[in-house]
Amino acid sequence: xxxxxxxxxxxxxxxxxxxxxxxxxxxxxxxxxxxxxxxxxxxxxxxxxxxxxxxxxxxxxxxxxxxxxxxxxxxxxxxxxxxxxxxxxxxxxxxxxxxxxxxxxxxxxxxxxxxxxxxxxxxxxxxxxxxxxxxxxxxxxxxxxxxxxxxxxxxxxxxxxxxxxxxxxxxxxxxxxxxxxxxxxxxxxxxxxxxxxxxxxxxxxxxxxxxxxxxxxxxxxxxxxxxxxxxxxxxxxxxxxxxxxxxxxxxxxxxxxxxxxxxxxxxxxxxxxxxxxxxxxxxxxxxxxxxxxxxxxxxxxxxxxxxxxxxxxxxxxxxxxxxxxxxxxxxxxxxxxxxxxxxxxxxxxxxxxxxxxxxxxxxxxxxxxxxxxxxxxxxxxxxxxxxxxxxxxxxxxxxxxxxxxxxxxxxxxxxxxxxxxxxxxxxxxxxxxxxxxxxxxxxxxxxxxxxxxxxxxxxxxxxxxxxxxxxxxxxxxxxxxxxxxxxxxxxxxxxxxxxxxxxxxxxxxxx
Numbered sequence: 001x002x003x004x005x006x007x008x009x010x011x012x013x014x015x016x017x018x019x020x021x022x023x024x025x026x027x028x029x030x031x032x033x034x035x036x037x038x039x040x041x042x043x044x045x046x047x048x049x050x051x052x053x054x055x056x057x058x059x060x061x062x063x064x065x066x067x068x069x070x071x072x073x074x075x076x077x078x079x080x081x082x083x084x085x086x087x088x089x090x091x092x093x094x095x096x097x098x099x100x101x102x103x104x105x106x107x108x109x110x111x112x113x114x115x116x117x118x119x120x121x122x123x124x125x126x127x128x129x130x131x132x133x134x135x136x137x138x139x140x141x142x143x144x145x146x147x148x149x150x151x152x153x154x155x156x157x158x159x160x161x162x163x164x165x166x167x168x169x170x171x172x173x174x175x176x177x178x179x180x181x182x183x184x185x186x187x188x189x190x191x192x193x194x195x196x197x198x199x200x201x202x203x204x205x206x207x208x209x210x211x212x213x214x215x216x217x218x219x220x221x222x223x224x225x226x227x228x229x230x231x232x233x234x235x236x237x238x239x240x241x242x243x244x245x246x247x248x249x250x251x252x253x254x255x256x257x258x259x260x261x262x263x264x265x266x267x268x269x270x271x272x273x274x275x276x277x278x279x280x281x282x283x284x285x286x287x288x289x290x291x292x293x294x295x296x297x298x299x300x301x302x303x304x305x306x307x308x309x310x311x312x313x314x315x316x317x318x319x320x321x322x323x324x325x326x327x328x329x330x331x332x333x334x335x336x337x338x339x340x341x342x343x344x345x346x347x348x349x350x351x352x353x354x355x356x357x358x359x360x361x362x363x364x365x366x367x368x369x370x371x372x373x374x375x376x377x378x379x380x381x382x383x384x385x386x387x388x389x390x391x392x393x394x395x396x397x398x399x400x401x402x403x404x405x406x407x408x409x410x411x412x413x414x415x416x417x418x419x420x421x422x423x424x425x426x427x428x429x430x431x432x433x434x435x436x437x438x439x440x441x442x443x444x445x446x447x448x449x450x451x452x453x454x455x456x457x458x459x460x461x462x463x464x465x466x467x468x469x470x471x472x473x474x475x476x477x478x479x480x481x482x483x484x485x486x487x488x489x490x491x492x493x494x495x496x497x498x499x500x501x502x503x504x505x506x507x508x509x510x511x
Contacts, residue, residue, distance in 0.1 A: 037149040038159060039113040055110035057292075057333030058252035061161060064110050067241065071108060072122050072130045074237050079184035081234050082175065082218065083108070085116035098293070103421040104188075104238050106334055111160055113137065113151060115168060119178055133178070134162040135171050175218065180225050186234040187218065239426045243418065244438040249335060250471055253419070253440060254480045256332035257339070257469055259289035261483030262499075264326070264341055268491065269498045271347060275300040275314040275324070282328050291330030295337055296423050298328030302345065306463025307448045309413055320346040323353055325463050329481075336423045338442050339481050340467030347495035352458035354488060356447060359393035360464045361486060363445040367415060371470045371477040373437050380431040383415040386445050394447070398456065410449060416442035419469055439472045440480070 034045045043050040053060045071081060083105040089097045101112050109118055111134070119133035137143075139152040156165035166174050179185060222231060245253070263285030272278040279300045286294055301311040303322035318324055323344050329337040342360075344353055366389050370382050391407045402410075418425040419440045435441070444467030451460045469480040485494055 038151040038155055039149055040151070042159065055160065058248050059110060059333060060248070063246060063248055064108065065161065067108050068120055068132060069127060070241055071120060071237065072127065075122050075186065076184055077122065077124050078182050079186065080119055080121045080178050080182040082185065082187040083118045083234065084187070085111070085118070086114060088114050103334070104234070107238070107242055107421060109160055117171065117175070119175070121178060121182065132161065132163045134160065134165040135168060135174060136165060138167040172221070176221050176225060179221055182229070184230045184232065185222065185226065186232050186237060188233055188235050235428055239428045242420055242426050243429050244436055245420065245440055245471070246438070249420070250438070252333045252335045253337060253469065254478070256291055256330050256335060256337045257480035258483050259291050259332070260286055260329040260337050260339055261481045263289055263330070264339060264484040265494055265499045268343055268494045271495065272318060274317045275302055278324070278326070279314045282326070286330030291332045293331055295329045295331040299326065300328070301325045301463065304451065304461040306342070307450060307461065318345045323462065323464065325465055327465065327467065334421050336419060336421070337469055337481060338419055338423055338467060339469070339484050340444055340465040341484055341486060342464040342466065343491050343495065348492055349488060353462065355397040356449070356459060356462050357464055357488065359390070359397045360445050360447050360466050362393050363389040364443055364466050364468070367443045367445065368468065368470055368477065368479070371435065371441065371443065371472055372475055373435055373472055374475045376434055378432050378434055379416060379441060386415045387411065390445060390447070399459070410447050411445065412448070413446060416444050435472045437472055437474050441470055441472070442467055443470055
């Protein structure tokens with residue numbers, strides 16, 4: 001049955017050990033090994049990354065429990081929600097990409113291991129009868145010798161509060177039993193498109209053809225046992241939940257934005273001469289400042305490279321008469337930030353660069369002021385306003401002959417997007433819905449002026465984007481990335497005089 005009171009630490013066992021620091025907080029004495037072996041960081045194994053009670057950075061076991069309760073309350077009786085976790089993806093042979101969990105599964109459990117399935121089952125309207133199932137890789141000494149520890153079925157219950165947990169080898173018969181006893185099945189069919197390693201139990205479950213004599217994937221199970229059952233897309237139920245961030249989620253995103261914004265300032269002060277070292281420096285600063293990883297592959301685009309919206313080659317040199325457009329940021333606890341800044345390589349704006357930059361910055365300022373729930377606007381409303389603002393600002397900058405169609409060519413992307421566990425979060429949520437308190441969106445106007453005789457020569461090949469992450473309030477907003485300077489005077493001061501903000505060189509030093 002559904003656990004009535006989730007574990008407020010990460011494990012039931014009270015551990016008889018403590019972690020000590022030397023008096024100057026910069027040296028560690030001998031480590032006392034934790035008796036817990038898990039497939040991801042826990043407070044008991046990584047107390048410098050998580051606080052007591054947290055399952056993932058900033059998010060407690062209680063909050064994950066409440067999310068599952070909220071999902072269950074959205075489902076009718078005799079329902080089950082099935083969420084298929086992601087697999088490790090391979091670039092070539094044994095060379096793998098960093099693992100990225102299915103974010104719906106992560107949102108509801110904090111579980112961050114591959115080859116897993118979560119099921120939330122609601123037999124009736126009694127909340128105490130809801131069952132949280134986890135189907136996971138079992139403990140395997142040989143595999144763990146090569147790949148690292150696994151949490152296993154016992155850990156899924158003891159640490160992550162699953163009511164029932166079974167080994168992956170039982171996946172097909174286990175899911176069959178759950179589907180048979182429920183009338184409403186919620187799952188995203190697109191999740192059946194998984195890796196092709198036929199030797200894997202997990203991939204076999206999804207990849208074998210439906211005509212196989214063995215019932216080995218969800219589609220074939222539903223085909224055999226789903227007659228008369230209602231099959232519904234789970235994403236439509238979870239997306240509205242993920243749209244509104246809790247106070248804890250906002251704190252995590254604010255911290256990641258602070259770290260990332262300070263990294264930008266330090267990068268500006270370094271006056272780099274090529275894109276790849278600027279790229280590398282930013283990623284180093286995101287992680288050394290306390291983020292887990294970059295939120296996405298950065299754009300570091302100098303001069304005309306900035307005319308490509310998603311330029312990621314990042315291998316050109318940087319000339320003094322150009323600006324560099326950087327779109328990069330860090331992620332913490334799974335939550336992404338998204339920052340864009342543009343600055344002159346020389347450390348000082350030319351008049352033409354300043355004119356276009358101020359036009360874009362003015363548009364951003366006006367759009368950010370709209371980011372209050374009391375204004376009753378949608379993301380689409382803000383975009384439409386941004387186009388009108390951009391037309392006015394570019395005319396003020398000297399592009400007198402342009403019209404709205406010209407602006408759509410010079411500013412070809414949308415004003416922003418939802419932000420959260422994904423950089424472009426919950427795309428199924430309409431842009432036309434009124435903004436709600438707790439929603440986080442980006443505001444990122446941009447202008448990209450081609451080498452075209454229709455535009456003044458001194459404006460050609462200029463690409464500028466300015467982006468911040470905005471948390472919607474009722475009568476106000478919070479800029480989660482405010483540390484990254486963007487005023488012309490501030491940018492020039494940082495580039496010419498360095499930064500005065502104290503930045504943590506390493507997360508350990510902040511303990």
